[in-house]
Amino acid sequence: MASDISLGSATRTNLLSLQTTTGLIGRTQERLATGLKVNNALDDALAFFRARNLNSRAGDLSAIKDGINGSISVLKAATQGLESIESTLKQMKALAQSAISSPESSTRAKLASQFNELRSQVDNLAEDASFNGVNLLKNSIGAFRAGADFLTVKFNERTENKMINQLVVSGLKSTDFNSIMATSAQATGTYGVTTVWGQTGTAAIFAINASIKAIDSALVTVRQSSQAFGTNASMLGIREEFTQNLINTLKGGASDLVNADLNEESANLLSLQTRQQLGTISLSIAQKSEQSVLRLF
DSSP states (O other), X not given: XXXXXXXXXXXXXXXXXXXXHHHHHXXXXXXXXXXXXXXXXXXXXXXXXXXXXXXXXXXXXXXXXXXXXXXXXHHHXXXXXXXXXXXXXXXXXXXXXXXXXXXXXXXXXXXXXXXXHHHHHHHHHHHHOEETTEESSOXXXXXXXXXXXXXXXXOSSOOSOHHHHEEEEEOOBHHHHHHHTXXXXXXXXXXXXXXXXXXXXXHHHHHHHXXXXXXXXXHXXXXXXXXXXXXXXXXXXXXXXXXXXXXXXXXXXXXXXXXOOHHHHHHHHHHHHHHHHHHHHHHHHHHHXXXXXXXXX
16 A cells, blocks of 8 residues: 655745735736736625725716706706797897887888797797606697606615705796797787777777787796706706716725725735745755755765
C-alpha cells in the first residue's frame, strides 16, 4: 500500500501563503476590472443590499422626474396657448374699437368679418395647446365640453396620502372657456346677409360695445389662468431640481458603499505581485533545503 506524500512544514507554510496571495491578486484584479469593491452579496452583504436599495429608489425617482418634466411641458404648452389667445383677443378689441369710430356700415361689416376670423382662431389655438395628449385649455369630449383635462403630477414613489405626494392641476372649467368664447355670434352674428356691426343706428354700436365688454372679460380669464399655470410650472421646476439632486445623492451614497478606490487597488496589486514573487522564492528555498537533507542519505 502506497503511503501519502507529505510536504515539509516550511514548504507547506510557503505554499499556503502563496495560495492566499494568488487569491488576493484575483480579487484585486476583479475590483480594478469592475471598479467595484463589492461585486456581489458574498463580498459584503450589508453594503451590497443597501446600495441596491438606494439605486432602486434613485431609479423610481428618475421615472418620477421624467413625469414632472413632461408636466412642465404640458403647462408651458397651455401658457403659450393662452399668450397667443391673449394677443388674438387684443387684435379683436382693436378691430372693435375701429368699428365704433367708423361711420360707414360697409366698413364696419368688413371689420366684423375680420373679427369673426380672429374669433375662430381663438378656438383653434385652444384646441392645439396640448402636449402628450393633455390639453389644459380644452378637452376632446366634443361639442358639449364639461371642461378641460386634468394634470396629475407625482412627487415621490410613496403611495400613501396622495393629497400630499402629488399635485393636481385643473384645466379651464367650462364656464372659464365660455367666458373666453363669449365673443360669439351674439355680438357679431348675422341676420340674413347683414352682420350686426353693419346695421345702422344704435344696434351696431350696442353690438360692438358688447363685443368689447366680452373681450375684456375674456382677457381677465386668460391672464388669471396664465398666471396660475405659470406659478405651477415654476413650482414643478423647483421640484424637478430637488428630485434630480436627491437622485444624485442616492446614487452617490450607493457608490460610496460599493465603489473601489482604483488608486488604492492599483497599489495593492503591485504589493501583492511583489509578495507573490517573494513567496515563490521562499517556496523554492524551502524545497532546496529539503533536497539538501535528502543528499545526506
